[in-house]
Amino acid sequence: MKRRGKSVILSLVLLVSGFLISYSYQQTKSSPQMVQLNDSQWEKEYFYQQRLLDMENRNKQLRDELNEKRDIIQKFENEMAGREQTVADFVERKKKLQMLNGEIPIQGEGVEIVLSDSGYIPDEEQVNQYIVHETHLHNVINELLSAGAKAIAINGQRYMKDSYIACTGPVITVDGIQHPAPFVITAIGDSDVLYSSLNLTRGVVDQLLNDNVEVDMTKNNQIEMKARLSTEG
Structure with missing residues (x-):
């Protein structure tokens, strides 16, 4: 009975030992896959980050171009307003001269x-x-x-x-x-x-x-x- 009991204990120890060894092996085997998966994710993240930076730079470039166009348009509008005011001044001056010269009525x-x-x-x-x-x-x-x-x-x-x-x-x-x-x-x-x-x-x-x-x-x-x-x- 004593030998039989020792055999059972030894079998259990061997079984547990085998399971631990097998589990450790599987973990060791799967570890390179986890590293490879992380590398792939990092490459994708880096790719998307670069795309995002490129888009932000492009957006900034477009905003700068838009502001430049707005400045040009504003300058053109100011010039047109100045020309209109100049024409209005000339018309008013001409009208005053015509009044003083008797060409049109005056009051x-x-x-x-x-x-x-x-x-x-x-x-x-x-x-x-x-x-x-x-x-x-x-x-x-x-x-x-x-x-x-x-x-x-x-x-x-x-x-x-x-x-x-x-x-x-x-x-x-x-x-x-x-x-x-x-x-x-x-x-x-x-x-x-x-x-x-x-x-x-x-x-x-x-x-x-x-x-x-x-x-x-x-x-x-x-x-x-x-x-x-x-x-x-």
Whole structure:
């Protein structure tokens, strides 16, 4: 019985030993496969990482190109806006010049001066000493221009720098067009400056009164003047 028991124990020991040896062998055999599998995974991971880096670099390149294109477009738009503003400035300047040259109507604040022949003429006096002459109109117009008038009209007819005024009896001729008294001179500009300039002590108005010319002068917030007639000049 003792021998039999020892045999059983020895068999168990051998069985366990064989199992451990077999398990160790299998583990040793499979170990290279695990290393090879890890290497393959690393290569795939490295490949995808490189692809990702390439895509990121390409995306950065595309973003840089996009920003460059946007800068070019923005610069072009700014240039176009500048050109449009330049054209608008030229158009506005041309319009102002046309207004000042009498080519188109003009409006604005200013003054109105009415010159009338004297209502009383003594029997012993000469009539010519009590009526309005071209020199009176010239004095008023010159003072208005000196005070900064932008536009002047006589009885609604635009007066320009090349206009001429002539006295023909009881009427005044402006650029060949006759106007009877009273003579209404309108001027567009700073109404306060124009009014004060004419109304200075011993100024134009005082001289007109001394020449027996009746003067009525008022400020006007809105004066409208037509364009210069095509038949003028």
